[in-house]
Amino acid sequence: METPLAQNSLPDNHLGRHLARLFSLSDLPEEIMYEIFFEVESTHQRRLSRVSKSWQKALSSTRLQKVVRLDILASPAGVHAEFEFTSFPDVREQMREAGEPSVFYYHAIYELNRLYKLLTVRTTVLQLNWKEWPHIKDCNILDVALAWSFHTTLARIIKRKTFPPLAGVGVNVRHILLHNAWALDGVHNLHTVTKTRERANVPWTDYTRPIRTLVLRQCRFAVAGRFVSFFAQPGKYQDCQFRLVPAECSSWVRIPLLILDFTTTEEETNERTLVSAVDLHYERPPDTVLETLAAKVEALSEAAKERWRMELIR
Amino acid sequence: MSTAASSSTSETIAEPGLKIKVSTKEGEVFELDEKVAKMSQVIRGILEDLGEQNGGDDSVLPLTQVETRIFRKILVWLKYHAGHDKEEAPKAEEDEIIARFCEEIPEWDQKFLNVDQAVILEIMLAADYLDIKKLRGLCCKTVANILKTKTVEQIREMYGIENDFTPEEEEEIRKQTAWCEDEPPRQGSNH
Numbered sequence: 001m002e003t004p005l006a007q008n009s010l011p012d013n014h015l016g017r018h019l020a021r022l023f024s025l026s027d028l029p030e031e032i033m034y035e036i037f038f039e040v041e042s043t044h045q046r047r048l049s050r051v052s053k054s055w056q057k058a059l060s061s062t063r064l065q066k067v068v069r070l071d072i073l074a075s076p077a078g079v080h081a082e083f084e085f086t087s088f089p090d091v092r093e094q095m096r097e098a099g100e101p102s103v104f105y106y107h108a109i110y111e112l113n114r115l116y117k118l119l120t121v122r123t124t125v126l127q128l129n130w131k132e133w134p135h136i137k138d139c140n141i142l143d144v145a146l147a148w149s150f151h152t153t154l155a156r157i158i159k160r161k162t163f164p165p166l167a168g169v170g171v172n173v174r175h176i177l178l179h180n181a182w183a184l185d186g187v188h189n190l191h192t193v194t195k196t197r198e199r200a201n202v203p204w205t206d207y208t209r210p211i212r213t214l215v216l217r218q219c220r221f222a223v224a225g226r227f228v229s230f231f232a233q234p235g236k237y238q239d240c241q242f243r244l245v246p247a248e249c250s251s252w253v254r255i256p257l258l259i260l261d262f263t264t265t266e267e268e269t270n271e272r273t274l275v276s277a278v279d280l281h282y283e284r285p286p287d288t289v290l291e292t293l294a295a296k297v298e299a300l301s302e303a304a305k306e307r308w309r310m311e312l313i314r
Numbered sequence: 315m316s317t318a319a320s321s322s323t324s325e326t327i328a329e330p331g332l333k334i335k336v337s338t339k340e341g342e343v344f345e346l347d348e349k350v351a352k353m354s355q356v357i358r359g360i361l362e363d364l365g366e367q368n369g370g371d372d373s374v375l376p377l378t379q380v381e382t383r384i385f386r387k388i389l390v391w392l393k394y395h396a397g398h399d400k401e402e403a404p405k406a407e408e409d410e411i412i413a414r415f416c417e418e419i420p421e422w423d424q425k426f427l428n429v430d431q432a433v434i435l436e437i438m439l440a441a442d443y444l445d446i447k448k449l450r451g452l453c454c455k456t457v458a459n460i461l462k463t464k465t466v467e468q469i470r471e472m473y474g475i476e477n478d479f480t481p482e483e484e485e486e487i488r489k490q491t492a493w494c495e496d497e498p499p500r501q502g503s504n505h
Binding site for chain 1: 438439442450451454455457458459461462466469470475476477478479484487488490491493494495
């Protein structure tokens with residue numbers, strides 16, 4: 001491939017001149033350009049294809065189609081605006097009452113149409129980055145829970161392949177990363193990774209439910225403790241393997257969870273794999289979990305501890 | 315092994331063990347701890363080819379594509395990560411993709427790369443030359459983060475890229491990518 005930046009003309013500003021000299025002299029390897037583009041979210045990739053013909057060519061590479069990363073503005077709509085958090089059972093009740101808000105439907109269509117434009121049969125990894133709705137400054141816990149439900153529902157629709165425009169497009173997707181990532185202030189949340197390809201012959205909806213509990217910020221500390229205990233006692237969850245991705249997290253604030261397999265019925269799923277933060281909050285985590293958590297926290301850098309504190313007061 | 319100029323400054327590393335000498339484009343010689351040196355897959359490969367017999371003599375590995383000022387920066391990075399990173403088992407391609415998505419740029423590396431973009435690119439190229447995958451990836455991620463915040467026009471200006479689309483082609487591709495910048499349905503609306 002022609003090096004995308006090799007034919008640059010000289011720019012006006014000093015930095016640009018320096019860069020142009022650098023690129024023309026060093027002949028930036030195409031592998032580096034791919035690596036840079038690889039790190040860019042998929043809609044940005046499309047936008048960047050307008051830069052020049054060589055960038056357009058590089059960005060249309062089949063290698064880049066393997067992974068689709070899409071930022072999704074999850075709209076926490078359809079809830080009582082005045083709702084204030086009182087208790088977790090109350091949250092559960094409110095979520096039940098919220099049903100299927102119409103704006104979720106339209107928002108899902110919007111996001112699915114965007115996905116349709118990005119997915120190809122070459123796509124094997126799909127990452128949905130949930131970004132908080134920028135127009136809402138004060139999301140309450142119910143808002144966030146509903147937004148997470150929307151997000152996971154979207155992934156379910158994709159895998160179900162019953163949505164006509166998507167039929168067959170994402171057939172080779174093997175990993176879906178539900179990356180509950182960027183809050184407005186840049187603080188990260190827990191996220192999950194779901195691997196489903198081994199059960200390609202089983203309808204996805206037969207064995208999964210939205211993993212809404214992970215998003216409940218106020219109880220994430222407890223949820224994190226649970227995950228820590230899962231790793232310490234893997235035998236307790238024989239039908240569901242968990243592991244950290246990557247094994248050594250740079251920031252413990254973000255605990256990624258990889259679900260390698262699912263149980264086959266909804267009851268089993270509820271019982272074994274998806275620990276409800278609502279139920280979880282009633283009981284004190286085992287002392288071993290608390291000790292592990294305390295040790296983890298002690299090992300954190302001061303900056304990471306500060307992020308934890310920020311999280312816990314959100 | 316060729317021997318580069320050895321009259322210039324040497325950096326002494328306090329740790330005991332095998333020392334590896336390398337020289338930069340300008341001929342400046344650096345003496346590295348073996349662990350630090352081997353974070354470069356290129357140096358590791360050369361040493362393995364040579365049977366790691368170079369430590370006891372005055373042989374110097376010539377890094378002819380790396381300027382001294384950039385190598386000094388890379389050396390800072392190598393020393394820090396040699397002391398802090400754990401050995402990672404090779405990952406399958408897909409696992410590596412997922413792991414990369416899960417990784418943020420660590421705080422230390424953010425500070426390290428908080429330099430002029432031109433310097434980042436030079437570090438990136440040197441890391442590529444030396445085959446230091448992690449450093450190259452961090453640089454790429456940093457540049458990608460910059461690209462996300464710039465308009466197409468700003469990128470062209472910043473990198474001195476000529477817009478080689480005809481007006482008709484540009485209009486066509488603008489139409490094709492317009493959906494990327496569509497606004498999502500707002501809260502409270504039904505469409």
